[in-house]
Amino acid sequence: MKGKILSFVLLFSSLILQSCSSVPGAKTPSDKDINEMSLKAYEEVKSKSKISTNAEWTAMLNRVAPRIAAASGENFKWEWMLIESPEVNAWCMPGGKMAVYTGIMPVLKNEAALAAVLGHEVAHATRRHGQQRYARAAKSNIIGAVAGGAAIVAGQMLCKTETCKLLSGLGGAAAGFAVAFFDRKFSRGDETEADKFGQTYMAQAGYEPSEAIKLWERMGAASGGKGPPEFMSTHPSDVTRRKNLSTWLPEAESVYARSPQKHGLGEDIH
Numbered sequence: 001m002k003g004k005i006l007s008f009v010l011l012f013s014s015l016i017l018q019s020c021s022s023v024p025g026a027k028t029p030s031d032k033d034i035n036e037m038s039l040k041a042y043e044e045v046k047s048k049s050k051i052s053t054n055a056e057w058t059a060m061l062n063r064v065a066p067r068i069a070a071a072s073g074e075n076f077k078w079e080w081m082l083i084e085s086p087e088v089n090a091w092c093m094p095g096g097k098m099a100v101y102t103g104i105m106p107v108l109k110n111e112a113a114l115a116a117v118l119g120h121e122v123a124h125a126t127r128r129h130g131q132q133r134y135a136r137a138a139k140s141n142i143i144g145a146v147a148g149g150a151a152i153v154a155g156q157m158l159c160k161t162e163t164c165k166l167l168s169g170l171g172g173a174a175a176g177f178a179v180a181f182f183d184r185k186f187s188r189g190d191e192t193e194a195d196k197f198g199q200t201y202m203a204q205a206g207y208e209p210s211e212a213i214k215l216w217e218r219m220g221a222a223s224g225g226k227g228p229p230e231f232m233s234t235h236p237s238d239v240t241r242r243k244n245l246s247t248w249l250p251e252a253e254s255v256y257a258r259s260p261q262k263h264g265l266g267e268d269i270h
């Protein structure tokens with residue numbers, strides 16, 4: 001009982017503190033701060049998830065991920081994992097911590113499409129979109145409510161996605177980060193930027209950039225007309241995205257032409 005009362009006191013005091021300090025833009029965390037939270041969240045997801053034993057897919061991720069990381073030119077402490085799950089999902093947290101869910105692999109169909117997805121997710125990290133997402137969540141008091149000592153109670157109540165629920169026991173800033181990163185959405189502008197940079201990264205990494213356009217066609221079809229998969233639900237519409245990627249294609253093709261290695265479409269995914 002005592003613990004419960006303390007939790008609520010902490011929850012409310014953090015809400016008050018939070019609302020007093022809600023200066024727009026003041027909550028954007030530094031790289032160092034967000035990378036610390038991100039690392040904790042990544043380790044937690046890793047310890048609570050089943051890592052895939054599919055040797056072929058793991059080998060493919062182990063090929064593609066470092067190529068995309070190198071193409072981004074960012075000096076992160078890169079890590080990646082293939083999670084056994086039917087979810088059609090992939091992400092890259094701030095600081096370069098990536099995950100691909102096995103549910104997305106059959107939709108991708110080939111290695112170049114995996115490069116397109118990773119390019120997009122990595123671009124969110126290199127363009128610091130997670131920091132902005134965290135700042136927006138902080139302004140709406142979500143971070144304070146979760147991080148203020150009532151993480152498990154508040155976290156589970158506030159979480160919408162499975163990954164967020166998985167992380168709600170972390171407590172402190174890392175739990176707040178989990179809500180911000182996994183439950184809050186990137187803005188449409190961030191998504192368009194991630195598409196543009198992602199296409200360049202895949203081309204630089206030696207993958208045929210026109211495959212990005214075909215991938216989003218397959219993504220739309222895979223959802224059976226019910227809209228794109230959940231993790232891309234705020235992305236621009238399929239039509240807008242394909243139009244953008246086609247507009248940028250000549251530029252991406254010239255990056256591909258200059259790329260020291262050419263993998264084309266890479267291997268098929270079975």
Ligand SMILES: [Zn+2]
Binds near residue numbers: 191194
């Ligand atoms: Zn995105």
